[in-house]
Amino acid sequence: MSDIETGLFSIDELENVQITIGKIVGAIEKKAKEEGVEVGPTPKPGISGLRDWDFTLLSRYQPVYTPVCDQCCYCTFGKCDLGGNKEGACGINMEAHQARETLLRVITGAAAHAGHGRHILHHLIGLYGKDKPIDVGPSNLVAPNTQAVTGIKPETLGDLEEVMDYVEEQLTQLLATIHAGQEGAAIDFESKILHGGMLDHVGMEVSDLAQISCLGMPKSDPEAPLVEIGMGCIDSSKPVLLVIGHNVAGVTNIMDYIHEHDLGDKMELAGLCCTAIDMTRYQTDQGQLPQAKVIGTLAKELKMIRSGVPDVIVVDEQCVRADVLDEAKKLSIPVITTNEKIMYGLRNRSKDSAADIIEDLSSFKEPGALILDFDVLGEVAPELAIKMSKIRDEMGINALPSEEELQELSEKCVQCGACEMDCPTNLPIMAAMKAGIDKDFSKFENLHDKCIACGRCDQACPKDIPVLNMIEKASQKLIREEKGLMRAGRGQISDPEIREEGVNLVLGTTPGIIAMVGCSNYPNGTKDLYLVADEMLKRNYIVVMSGCSAMDLGMYKNEDGETLYEKYPAKFLAGNLINVGSCVSNSHITGTAIKVAAIFAQRQVSGNYEEIADYITNRIGAVGVAWGAYSQKAASIASGCNRLGIPVVVGPHGSKYRRALIGKPYQKEDWKVYDARDGSEMPIPASPEFLLTTAESIEELLPMLAKNCIRPSDNNMGRMIKLTHYMELSQKYLGHMPEDWYKFVRMETDLPLAKREELLKILEKDHGWEIDWKRKKILSGPAMKSDVSAQPTNVKRLCKGEC
Amino acid sequence: MVDTTKNTQIYTTWGRNVAKPVNPNVAGKIISKAKRPLLVVGSEILNGDHLLVEKTIAIAKKGIPVAATGHSITALIDKDIEAKYINVHSLGHFLGDKKWGGLDGQGPYDTILFLGHKKYYLDQVLSGLKNFTDLKTVAIERHFIQNATLSFGNLKQEVHLEALDEFIENL
Ligand code: SF4
Ligand code: SF4
Ligand code: SF4
Numbered sequence: 001m002s003d004i005e006t007g008l009f010s011i012d013e014l015e016n017v018q019i020t021i022g023k024i025v026g027a028i029e030k031k032a033k034e035e036g037v038e039v040g041p042t043p044k045p046g047i048s049g050l051r052d053w054d055f056t057l058l059s060r061y062q063p064v065y066t067p068v069c070d071q072c073c074y075c076t077f078g079k080c081d082l083g084g085n086k087e088g089a090c091g092i093n094m095e096a097h098q099a100r101e102t103l104l105r106v107i108t109g110a111a112a113h114a115g116h117g118r119h120i121l122h123h124l125i126g127l128y129g130k131d132k133p134i135d136v137g138p139s140n141l142v143a144p145n146t147q148a149v150t151g152i153k154p155e156t157l158g159d160l161e162e163v164m165d166y167v168e169e170q171l172t173q174l175l176a177t178i179h180a181g182q183e184g185a186a187i188d189f190e191s192k193i194l195h196g197g198m199l200d201h202v203g204m205e206v207s208d209l210a211q212i213s214c215l216g217m218p219k220s221d222p223e224a225p226l227v228e229i230g231m232g233c234i235d236s237s238k239p240v241l242l243v244i245g246h247n248v249a250g251v252t253n254i255m256d257y258i259h260e261h262d263l264g265d266k267m268e269l270a271g272l273c274c275t276a277i278d279m280t281r282y283q284t285d286q287g288q289l290p291q292a293k294v295i296g297t298l299a300k301e302l303k304m305i306r307s308g309v310p311d312v313i314v315v316d317e318q319c320v321r322a323d324v325l326d327e328a329k330k331l332s333i334p335v336i337t338t339n340e341k342i343m344y345g346l347r348n349r350s351k352d353s354a355a356d357i358i359e360d361l362s363s364f365k366e367p368g369a370l371i372l373d374f375d376v377l378g379e380v381a382p383e384l385a386i387k388m389s390k391i392r393d394e395m396g397i398n399a400l401p402s403e404e405e406l407q408e409l410s411e412k413c414v415q416c417g418a419c420e421m422d423c424p425t426n427l428p429i430m431a432a433m434k435a436g437i438d439k440d441f442s443k444f445e446n447l448h449d450k451c452i453a454c455g456r457c458d459q460a461c462p463k464d465i466p467v468l469n470m471i472e473k474a475s476q477k478l479i480r481e482e483k484g485l486m487r488a489g490r491g492q493i494s495d496p497e498i499r500e501e502g503v504n505l506v507l508g509t510t511p512g513i514i515a516m517v518g519c520s521n522y523p524n525g526t527k528d529l530y531l532v533a534d535e536m537l538k539r540n541y542i543v544v545m546s547g548c549s550a551m552d553l554g555m556y557k558n559e560d561g562e563t564l565y566e567k568y569p570a571k572f573l574a575g576n577l578i579n580v581g582s583c584v585s586n587s588h589i590t591g592t593a594i595k596v597a598a599i600f601a602q603r604q605v606s607g608n609y610e611e612i613a614d615y616i617t618n619r620i621g622a623v624g625v626a627w628g629a630y631s632q633k634a635a636s637i638a639s640g641c642n643r644l645g646i647p648v649v650v651g652p653h654g655s656k657y658r659r660a661l662i663g664k665p666y667q668k669e670d671w672k673v674y675d676a677r678d679g680s681e682m683p684i685p686a687s688p689e690f691l692l693t694t695a696e697s698i699e700e701l702l703p704m705l706a707k708n709c710i711r712p713s714d715n716n717m718g719r720m721i722k723l724t725h726y727m728e729l730s731q732k733y734l735g736h737m738p739e740d741w742y743k744f745v746r747m748e749t750d751l752p753l754a755k756r757e758e759l760l761k762i763l764e765k766d767h768g769w770e771i772d773w774k775r776k777k778i779l780s781g782p783a784m785k786s787d788v789s790a791q792p793t794n795v796k797r798l799c800k801g802e803c
Numbered sequence: 804m805v806d807t808t809k810n811t812q813i814y815t816t817w818g819r820n821v822a823k824p825v826n827p828n829v830a831g832k833i834i835s836k837a838k839r840p841l842l843v844v845g846s847e848i849l850n851g852d853h854l855l856v857e858k859t860i861a862i863a864k865k866g867i868p869v870a871a872t873g874h875s876i877t878a879l880i881d882k883d884i885e886a887k888y889i890n891v892h893s894l895g896h897f898l899g900d901k902k903w904g905g906l907d908g909q910g911p912y913d914t915i916l917f918l919g920h921k922k923y924y925l926d927q928v929l930s931g932l933k934n935f936t937d938l939k940t941v942a943i944e945r946h947f948i949q950n951a952t953l954s955f956g957n958l959k960q961e962v963h964l965e966a967l968d969e970f971i972e973n974l
Binding site: 062064065066067068069070071081082083084085094095417418421422424425426460523652653655656658660662664666667689690693694695696697699700704733734735736738739 | 873877887891892903904923935
């Protein structure tokens with residue numbers, strides 16, 4: 001029998017009959033064989049496919065549960081009080097329930113990205129066809145996450161559909177396990193969490209590969225352009241069209257319309273959240289300038305709307321406030337919804353003419369419209385903004401209170417404290433109100449950067465004081481000065497870049513990758529990001545940004561008036577600052593680690609997730625920081641990093657994700673691996689100490705970052721560099737030498753040269769190590785040997801002679 | 804005598820099991836009676852005028868070892884007290900491990916005292932201890948910390964400082 005292929009077939013004898021062959025069992029393996037690619041043991045793993053690997057990780061990094069609620073209300077047996085690790089009516093205990101709750105968060109996040117991926121893929125296939133080649137820059141390994149997980153090496157948009165099929169099927173299986181009365185073991189929910197996180201990175205990768213290939217976004221470009229960012233960069237005398245969300249699909253039609261009708265100079269197109277980032281990537285791969293401005297993160301959303309500046313708001317999906325329509329209505333701003341995930345109850349106008357929609361919205365017959373046809377959207381949004389700008393000017397919209405009103409409102413406050421207690425960061429609002437009575441509004445101004453504009457204070461106040469508007473009014477001067485620059489998202493790290501830098505990462509001579517990702521729920525304002533990135537860049541770490549963090553970083557300038565994006569180059573080299581792009585571009589961060597294993601170390605990548613993850617765990621000093629993580633997506637991104645052994649630190653609000661993965665450095669038996677050369681056990685340093693944890697302040701975070709970049713594969717130079725940063729950062733920010741520094745010393749050449757003698761003395765005196773003072777050599781003491789040719793692995797089957 | 808038990812209003816809830824309000828003298832005596840107490844101090848002691856740093860040192864001088872979380876250690880070095888840095892999330896994990904030797908290798912703690920933490924963060928850490936350990940936890944913060952075993956209520960700053968003085972007297 002001849003080989004069957006996928007596609008559409010007719011049968012000669014049977015007229016009007018067509019047969020479609022979708023998938024063929026064993027097709028991945030067959031295709032790979034034809035292309036000379038070997039497929040590893042786990043292409044498209046199911047829920048249990050990588051369970052052994054998960055258990056290996058989880059035995060070292062134990063789940064730490066901190067419930068946000070002691071009760072469960074999943075089913076009508078309940079509510080069940082699980083307090084004290086009691087069992088509920090279905091038999092689940094608190095631990096397992098917390099793991100289940102975490103799983104629900106993670107797959108919600110993964111579904112958000114995967115839903116986005118499917119939507120934009122479908123949209124782009126509609127425009128460009130299934131055969132449109134994937135083109136993301138000078139790489140052969142274009143889809144590292146996809147290939148490691150599924151074994152598929154996608155070449156066209158059509159190939160990505162099968163990848164999405166897999167992700168969606170697995171997410172459905174995972175969601176099914178949330179149902180009451182099934183899994184009882186926390187550890188198995190934990191493995192499912194890691195599975196969900198892994199799937200998330202595949203879904204994200206599909207989204208970004210598709211849009212980079214079709215929408216003219218930068219392709220691994222270190223020279224990606226700089227983009228204006230900040231509320232202060234908007235010229236409010238022009239019509240302002242504000243776009244909010246994460247999915248740029250429909251927005252590109254708006255941008256095309258503006259371009260084709262020469263409206264670019266006549267209006268402002270500005271965005272919030274990741275749609276903003278992707279708008280500024282659109283059609284810039286040939287050196288063109290970005291055609292939109294970025295306002296900032298979710299934390300600017302309510303402030304921007306309440307400023308009254310936007311003339312029209314267009315929303316798509318994900319991090320968009322649920323009350324955009326209500327807030328906009330108060331200020332006569334029409335809202336257009338463009339994606340089935342957010343429709344706000346608006347009438348579907350997709351089939352109506354642009355003129356009719358513009359007429360209805362500008363006459364306030366309806367507060368907004370659902371427009372799913374992007375050609376209609378492309379015309380309506382900019383034309384409506386131009387029209388509304390005049391109308392709203394004539395109406396004289398007064399969005400924020402006057403100075404006089406500020407004082408009157410301050411007087412109304414009865415100092416009950418409800419706002420402060422409800423404020424997620426317990427900001428000192430009462431003191432600002434007190435000072436406001438005497439027309440001193442500086443304390444409100446101080447709140448501006450720390451306030452995430454959630455509006456909970458307004459809801460809490462028994463006197464109906466619009467606290468957030470008062471903060472915004474008092475901060476007008478600051479807001480006008482909020483102007484910065486962000487480098488447009490460059491996409492993935494290319495294969496040639498990995499070839500150049502991979503060796504330095506594995507040996508530790510480039511001390512590590514610090515990936516600063518995620519949202520804007522910071523504990524202490526936005527400047528913390530700048531301080532952390534600058535400190536680590538000065539120390540030659542590679543700092544990789546994405547999403548909201550990439551935006552906030554661009555808001556600050558140094559003494560020379562430069563943002564960090566201007567100060568540091570953007571190659572994949574030590575001391576460089578990279579913005580990979582929007583939320584879905586986070587897949588390029590894990591992708592980079594996979595590429596190091598695949599390209600630098602020549603590990604087989606297709607369907608070989610465990611080996612790749614094992615390589616990364618033991619060799620690549622990378623730490624993720626999601627300092628303002630708030631969303632479920634941040635939880636799934638972190639879990640995907642975790643399955644690859646990449647640790648993540650979240651800010652204190654991240655404790656509300658309710659579960660961390662933390663190791664016990666004092667438990668010696670947990671810090672051993674095999675040497676793949678002979679399967680013998682070898683001790684390793686307790687780093688990373690965690691896979692997911694929180695830090696309280698950036699002063700605590702900085703030394704944590706340096707320490708947790710240490711890996712068993714560091715050579716002496718690499719270990720010396722990493723140890724130096726760990727000790728220096730501890731001294732600088734915690735005022736002391738870290739207690740455990742000596743545990744990372746294998747031989748004298750691991751010690752910083754300038755301090756070697758001094759440190760050897762401490763080792764001898766405080767830790768009883770034997771030193772040969774003539775040769776300045778350590779004779780005995782270290783818990784582990786320095787051996788660069790050792791092959792650390794957590795997986796016994798990868799050892800010589802095992803299989 | 805300061806009454807720190809009046810305002811125990813909470814703004815979100817974790818569940819049925821809520822801290823018992825406690826007065827400073829009683830809290831002081833409980834700590835004095837503990838076999839292995841530990842004071843866990845957070846970075847918020849560094850806020851404002853460092854008044855909480857003084858109180859921390861005064862408590863530590865009564866012989867209570869200090870776990871300094873965040874970057875609170877910067878104010879506690881060379882103060883002739885037993886203070887060590889540790890991450891609070893890790894500490895929460897280790898405290899539940901009977902095999903952990905403690906910060907000084909002398910074995911596990913039984914009563915844990917908290918001062919100088921972000922309210923939302925501490926309540927999370929304590930939710931782990933409340934649900935999965937039998938440790939007694941005492942919050943002597945300005946806010947009612949509902950996931951502790953015992954806690955001061957919501958207090959004005961001046962009352963809080965006075966309460967801490969009374970607490971220290973009773974150690
Ligand atoms: S799922 Fe179980 S624990 Fe939850 S309410 Fe139902 S019976 Fe109770
Ligand atoms: S809007 Fe700002 S001040 Fe008000 S509760 Fe939210 S973060 Fe606090
Ligand atoms: S809730 Fe309202 S009245 Fe109470 S302190 Fe805050 S602003 Fe004042």
